[in-house]
Amino acid sequence: MTTIRTTGIRRGSLITAVLALICSAFLILPANADPVPFEDCGQGVLCLYDGSGGTGTRLDVAEGGKDEQYTGTALSVQNNTRMWACVYGKGRYGGSLQTVKPGNDDEYVTGGTRWIVASYKLVPTRALCFTGYERCENGKVCTFAERNGRGAMTVHVPAVDPATQNLGNSYGAETAPESVWNRTGRHLCFYLEPDYTGTWTEGTQAYGAYVVLRGDSITLPSSLARAFRSHELVNGTSECQ
Structure with a gap:
């Protein structure tokens, strides 16, 4: 009889310890993890967001895509293509220029000042961003x-x-x-x-x-x-x- 009671106590202690571990695991998981910037941008596309940091409405541009008269709003981009992204401050590839390396992102709101994106194109080399x-x-x-x-x-x-x-x-x-x-x-x-x-x-x-x-x-x-x-x-x- 004594042996049976001793086994029962040990089993109960083990179950209690397991439950405690499970509960502690749930306690350390965040209820709502913050999204990783640009994580929704798929492979093989240039993603243009109308919010900073990869937020807001997203426009996907396939490799080789271009727009000489972009009328949307782009405050940030993620380039998941194998090409260079050329982003211009005026239409028809004019004005100031930003280049985005394959795999990189870029931000167009700095200190509250917005850099206008008026045209863009995807090209095989960075040198082609400087010509039209x-x-x-x-x-x-x-x-x-x-x-x-x-x-x-x-x-x-x-x-x-x-x-x-x-x-x-x-x-x-x-x-x-x-x-x-x-x-x-x-x-x-x-x-x-x-x-x-x-x-x-x-x-x-x-x-x-x-x-x-x-x-x-x-x-x-x-x-x-x-x-x-x-x-x-x-x-x-x-x-x-």
Whole structure:
């Protein structure tokens, strides 16, 4: 009889100890764990959030995605793609630039100041964030409002001027270029005046045309940026005015 009572006491003590451990385990678990920032962003996408720290409404952008005129709100991003994310302060890849490495996040509210996200694109290398020439189609002359093919792009369709017989285009100050890609099979001659004329001087040398060879893309010198008002396509550079 004594042996049976002793066994019963030990079993009861063991059950009590196990219950105590289970209860203590529940006590140390948090009732509502705070979410990890950006944890809801899936693999292979760029996630744009309208709140800081990966909060708020999320927009998923697949690899290679882009938007030249983003009208949403992006206060933070997570880049879970294999590409670089290029984020711009103005539309059409213009203005200030932020780059986000694959696997990294970025924040666009600092000290209460919001950094505007107006356009973005995903590209294979960081260097491609600094250019926008790729928008120009083969066979076209494309001029850009900013350096390196960034900013608003104008695609020119050459026409024969009835007065001058020049094959090209004239335009106003609002579309005057800062950079250009000549993707045609002809050379390109830029002029200061809308009628394919005008000269400027560098040192003692006077010039009447600025030439962009066939297939070349170039940022114009700062002294000539947004100064040209017309251009023509020619077979040889000697045909420039």
